[in-house]
Amino acid sequence: MSIKIGIFYFSGTSNTQLVTGLIEEELIKQSVDVKIYNIEKIINTQQVVDMTQYDMIGIGHPIYGFGPPEMVEKWVKHLPTSQSQKVFIYKTAADNISINHNASGKIIKKLKKKNYHVFYDRIICMGSNWLTEYTHALVRQLYDAAGSKVVHMCQDILERKNRLYHPSLSLRLLTNFLNTCEDRFLARIFGKTLRATDACIHCGKCVKHCPSKNIHVKDGKIKFKWKCYLCMRCIYQCPTRAITSNIFKVFIVKKGYDIRKIVANRTNQKDNTKFAEHFKSYLEDPTL
Ligand SMILES: Cc1cc2nc3c(=O)[nH]c(=O)nc-3n(C[C@H](O)[C@H](O)[C@H](O)COP(=O)(O)O)c2cc1C
Incomplete structure (x- = not known):
């Protein structure tokens, strides 16, 4: 069986x-x-x-x-x-x-x-x-x-x-503390600093797909509440890249992030930056 x-x-x-x-x-x-x-x-x-x-x-x-x-x-x-x-x-x-x-x-x-x-x-x-x-x-x-x-x-x-x-x-205490701060404070504050710029086409994708139901429409405008999980989905899924943060722009990957597109766009190109060197053994050994 x-x-x-x-x-x-x-x-x-x-x-x-x-x-x-x-x-x-x-x-x-x-x-x-x-x-x-x-x-x-x-x-x-x-x-x-x-x-x-x-x-x-x-x-x-x-x-x-x-x-x-x-x-x-x-x-x-x-x-x-x-x-x-x-x-x-x-x-x-x-x-x-x-x-x-x-x-x-x-x-x-x-x-x-x-x-x-x-x-x-x-x-x-x-x-x-x-x-x-x-x-x-x-x-x-x-x-x-x-x-x-x-x-x-x-x-x-x-x-x-x-x-x-x-x-x-010590690692457990430190990382549990940092993760709780991220969940309870950083994510909430980050979510509240989000805004939709004039590029917004009101497609409603962000409202529909937010996992914490943090996004809603009020008086025709996209509004963000205090329930953000910091998952970044609304920012990267927005078709016009209209969602940004007033304060935490540094969190956002500038060119956006779409793993499906990246993976679908097959090339044999290898990365030769310092990151690839850092991942060398991880990439080579399936047990790591
Ligand atoms: C708010 C936030 C915090 C993150 N913190 C870490 C981290 O502590 N360590 C790490 O290696 N990656 C971190 N990442 C990167 C994600 O774990 C990684 O990109 C993950 O594969 C995203 O998975 P998903 O696309 O299923 O959400 C973080 C990403 C976000 C959005």
């Missing part, structure tokens, strides 16, 4: 969604009965999922400020108690440096309390959608590497291999 896996993910700008798709493809190849759920949809439509039907659960999220997105924390908080199901976590990030190693620490703690057994935790680098801009060549190289890492990861989880980070207490 084939194993049944439920995968739950959140993705702001599609990096995690693409990796989730790669995992789904690989698990199907391995004859796994796999079902994918978008946490955003579950929360916003109050969908009830029977978790007991799954032998194993996967959770995917981007790293935001060295931790999980607030939406993922909320979802985990409301999960029912488990009968000790096995859980694997994958998160996409700009880098796999050690300060990111506690990025699922908060949710792992909550899952443990609910009797879920997290046995696997892994970072997949997919490029940066804020602050630092990677070249498109490097993003493509990272995406290709993600493909082989996913194959390796699926092998590991089907063999129930343990793989966990063991961040020190």
